[in-house]
Amino acid sequence: MKKIVVRKPGTVRLTAMACYCYGCCCCGGRAAI
Amino acid sequence: MTAELGERPLLLHSLTFLDDGDEVVVGRRDIDSYGVFPSDGAALLRELVAGRGLEAAGEWYFETFGERVDLGEFVAVLHELSFIRAPTDPPAAQDDASTVSPRTHVPGQALGKAAFSNAAWLCYALIVLAAVWVCVLDSGLTPMPSHVFFSPYLAVIELVVVFGQTPLIALHEAFHVLAGRRLGLTTRVRLSYRFLTPVVETALDGLVTVPRRQRALPMLAGMLADVLAVSGLTLVAAATRRQDGTVSLLGGLCLALAFTTLPRIAWQFFLHLRTDLYHLVVLLTGCDDLHGAAKQVLLNQLNAAWGKREKVREDNVGSRRDRAAARWYAPLLLSGYVASVAMAAGIVLPLAWRFITMTIDRLTGSAASTATFWDAAVVLILTLFEFGLAGVLAWRERHQTPRHQDRDIPRRHQHDE
Numbered sequence: 001m002k003k004i005v006v007r008k009p010g011t012v013r014l015t016a017m018a019c020y021c022y023g024c025c026c027c028g029g030r031a032a033i
Numbered sequence: 034m035t036a037e038l039g040e041r042p043l044l045l046h047s048l049t050f051l052d053d054g055d056e057v058v059v060g061r062r063d064i065d066s067y068g069v070f071p072s073d074g075a076a077l078l079r080e081l082v083a084g085r086g087l088e089a090a091g092e093w094y095f096e097t098f099g100e101r102v103d104l105g106e107f108v109a110v111l112h113e114l115s116f117i118r119a120p121t122d123p124p125a126a127q128d129d130a131s132t133v134s135p136r137t138h139v140p141g142q143a144l145g146k147a148a149f150s151n152a153a154w155l156c157y158a159l160i161v162l163a164a165v166w167v168c169v170l171d172s173g174l175t176p177m178p179s180h181v182f183f184s185p186y187l188a189v190i191e192l193v194v195v196f197g198q199t200p201l202i203a204l205h206e207a208f209h210v211l212a213g214r215r216l217g218l219t220t221r222v223r224l225s226y227r228f229l230t231p232v233v234e235t236a237l238d239g240l241v242t243v244p245r246r247q248r249a250l251p252m253l254a255g256m257l258a259d260v261l262a263v264s265g266l267t268l269v270a271a272a273t274r275r276q277d278g279t280v281s282l283l284g285g286l287c288l289a290l291a292f293t294t295l296p297r298i299a300w301q302f303f304l305h306l307r308t309d310l311y312h313l314v315v316l317l318t319g320c321d322d323l324h325g326a327a328k329q330v331l332l333n334q335l336n337a338a339w340g341k342r343e344k345v346r347e348d349n350v351g352s353r354r355d356r357a358a359a360r361w362y363a364p365l366l367l368s369g370y371v372a373s374v375a376m377a378a379g380i381v382l383p384l385a386w387r388f389i390t391m392t393i394d395r396l397t398g399s400a401a402s403t404a405t406f407w408d409a410a411v412v413l414i415l416t417l418f419e420f421g422l423a424g425v426l427a428w429r430e431r432h433q434t435p436r437h438q439d440r441d442i443p444r445r446h447q448h449d450e
Contacts, residue, residue, distance in 0.1 A: 001103045004074035006110050009058060009067050009241040010322030010351070014255055014309050015225070015232040016205040017300045 043087055043108070044118040049242045050075065054319075056352070058241050061115065062219060065238045068114045069321070069352070073098055077107065138217065145215030148208070149250065157261055164264035167271040173280065174271050176263065176292035183285035186404070188411035190289070195415060197290040198297075201262050202233050205297075208258035209235040212251035216243055226426040227306040228373050231419065245316060252312045259298050266291035305369025319354050326351035326359035327366045334363075389413065 051058045057075030060067030070078065076097070080090045087104060094102045111117050147153065168175045184190055206222050213220045218239035225234040235255075240248045270284035270291070280288065304311040307324055315323045329350045336344040351359070395409035 002100045003103045003106050004071060004077070004110070006068045006070050006074060006114075007352075009069050009238075010315065010320075010325060012237045012240045012252075012312055013225070013307065014206075014209045014235045014237060014252060014312065015227065015307075016202045016255055016259075017227075017297045018202055018224070018231040018233050 043081060044120065044122070045082055045111075045116055046118045046122070048078075048082065048116060050079070051242050051244065053245075059116075060239070060242050062217070062239045062242060064115060065219060065221075065236070066115050067238065067241050068110070068116075074107070077102065078111075139214050139219060141211065141214040142217060145211040145213070148211045149215055149254075157257070160261055160268070161264045164267040167267065171271070171278075174267055174288070176267065176288050176295065178292065180285065180288035180292050183282070183289050186408045188408040188415075191412050191415050193286055193289060194293050197286065198293060201259070201290065201294060202297075204262060205255040205258045206233050206235050208254035209237065209251060212254040213237045213239070216240075216247060216251070218243070218251075224422075224426055225430065226423045227308075229377060229420070229423050230300075230306075231422045231426055241321075245319075248316050249313065252309050252316065255309055256298060256301055259294055263291045263294050263298075266294075303369060303373070305366050305373070318358050320352065320358050322351035322355050323358055323362050324366065326355035327363040330356075330359045330363040331367060385416070389416070 046061050046063075049058075049060055049062060053069075055072055057070045057072060058067060059070055059075060059078060073094070077090055077094050080093055081087070085093060087108070091102060091104050094100070108117070181190060181194075184193075210220045210222065213235070216239075218237060221236040223234055223236070225232050237251055240251060266287040270280055270287040273281045273284045273287075275281050300306075301308045301310045304314060305324075311324070315321065320326075329346060333345045336342070350356075392409040392413045395405055396413070
């Protein structure tokens, strides 16, 4: 007897980075210390 | 939607159907529950939706496709997806076969349509062009790293960035929400994390029920908001210049926020973190769960290399197109994670260690003034809070009960024939 195969689609989760430690990792501004 | 098998009615909720190649995406937008059915399975479901009884639907399937279908298994799948309505549930909004793809009205839909109307697009274009124009006329208005340090106190800078970026992040997510509501989709916004970074996340799982050509706008709406934010802040800085042409304090704050929005735009290119641009790549390649398929390829290769063949999964993640694309995406995924780990180990953590030790020196040093002490204390607290938040979000997601959409259909339903 045939089994109908059903799968779950991928999720769609749209994001915005909430990091504010910009000086540390992005623009090197912490060097100003 | 009602189907009857003698004295056993099969009640169904209102469902959407979207033909997608040789598969059909069926779902309930109200609870974000979706399944990808083969074309014959979707046809069987349409017969049930149209009012054919379960036994009669089975006979119809046999006459149409020449095989007997396991109806018990099929009904179990419908239960798993919460497609079947209990007798005590309210009836479907429209109860006839012609409305198998109901048009859903959701709050904010009118605002969403206005936000992406032709008039709105014209305004957005004017804002961006005006910002580019003022930067061309005066290069000092172009957001630069030096604009971030508008104050000698790091705490002031960081507090402005924290409290200034928060509404800008909210604007980014608001554009995703409006673009989704414009299409009649439900949306959920929450805090989450990607690698070591806290993120704000808008769930638009219902996009799988929308024709592919309409999915790009909701995916890119957030970055559109970021570009508009940078442009708008630059224009405010231009409009509030002092008479001698220098940037005012307000203008300095605006340019600081404009510049610190740029890393958020650049971050979207980290596809391995499943950013907005990752979803656009999935859309353009005709895929569905590229990340999941690529992750499975890497895990299988790792387990095979370690001799753990019993852990190599024979069942497959994603569609056939996902598995084909995973061959080239898996190395990119691995490279992305290696780059993130390398950046964390080689840049972020050493800088963070230096920063924390210097800050503690400022806090405990006898020469520290009150202003210096509180400056260092506030910066330290904010920095530790950010990493702590990422850790808490990661712990919460690993320990929370899976949402309906996150639960897999039992593996017995996922094997290819």
